Amino acid sequence: MxxxxxxxxxxxxxxxxxxxxxxxxxxxxxxxxxxxxxxxxxxxxxxxxxxxxxxxxxxxxxxxxxxxxxxxxxxxxxxxxxxxAGTRREFDLPVDFSLSRGFRLSVLEHLPRIAYGHTESYAQVALATGSPRAVRAVGTACATNPLPVILPCHRVVKSDGSFGSYLGGTEAKRALLALEAA
CATH class of the missing domain: 3.30.160 (Double Stranded RNA Binding Domain)
Structure with a gap:
């Protein structure tokens, strides 16, 4: 078989x-x-x-x-x-963005620029993508990220440093950030 x-x-x-x-x-x-x-x-x-x-x-x-x-x-x-295993900090894979468009795609393209072991707030990501008032839209883009982990939306947190929500659950986000010691 x-x-x-x-x-x-x-x-x-x-x-x-x-x-x-x-x-x-x-x-x-x-x-x-x-x-x-x-x-x-x-x-x-x-x-x-x-x-x-x-x-x-x-x-x-x-x-x-x-x-x-x-x-x-x-x-x-x-x-x-x-x-x-802690031996890779960036992914070097070709990505098919067929599931994302518009502003969401802009956010996804920004995510790999958030360095391993660091975080950015939703507001910082909105500013970096040229739409400083689109904080909620950044949250939506992260929540609908078709490539979590590879496009590290787990590195995006609330302005007060709290996690916010995550598609894989809060424990998965906590584990990923702990892995990166962010």
């Missing part, structure tokens, strides 16, 4: 009938779903989001041609392992 699946995956990739590949990885903050297109990593999802529901949404929004194809996501899995 495994060999059949591998042959089908290879044939789908060769014939360009595989639009989205996915796999899961274990991490200190729970099992993460990774999804990618040929352009790059598209989605990282926490268990609390319901991986099946995330895959269904990707099928509806982008393409129903989704297949468990872990090999395509080996580089992302490796970089996440290195990050959680």
């Amino acid at each position: 495994q060999r059949l699946h591998e042959r089908l995956t290879a044939a789908a990739a060769e014939q360009h009938t595989l639009d989205i590949a996915y796999r899961t990885v274990d991490s200190p903050i729970g099992k993460l779903l990774l999804a990618a297109t040929e352009r790059g990593i598209l989605r990282v999802a926490f268990e609390v989001e319901n991986h099946d529901a995330v895959l269904q949404l990707l099928a509806e929004k982008l393409s129903p041609r989704i297949l468990f194809a872990p090999d395509r996501l080996d580089p992302a899995a490796r970089e996440l392992d290195e990050y959680f």
Whole structure:
């Protein structure tokens, strides 16, 4: 059965009938779903989001041609392992921003500029993206970040230093910030 699946995956990739590949990885903050297109990593999802529901949404929004194809996501899995082991501070992965547009995309593009081990407030991110009064919109962009951890929205906190909410839950945000000793 495994060999059949591998042959089908290879044939789908060769014939360009595989639009989205996915796999899961274990991490200190729970099992993460990774999804990618040929352009790059598209989605990282926490268990609390319901991986099946995330895959269904990707099928509806982008393409129903989704297949468990872990090999395509080996580089992302490796970089996440290195990050959680404390040996990687930045991700060097191609990113597919198909799930984000407009101001939200501007916020997501800014997130990797927040240095490892540091935080910025929602207001600082709004200012950095050229919209100083769009503090709530920054919060929405972070809450809908399709690539948490890789695009480090966990580094964005309230002006008083408190965490604010996080898609993976407060404990996941706390663990990520502790990992980075922020």
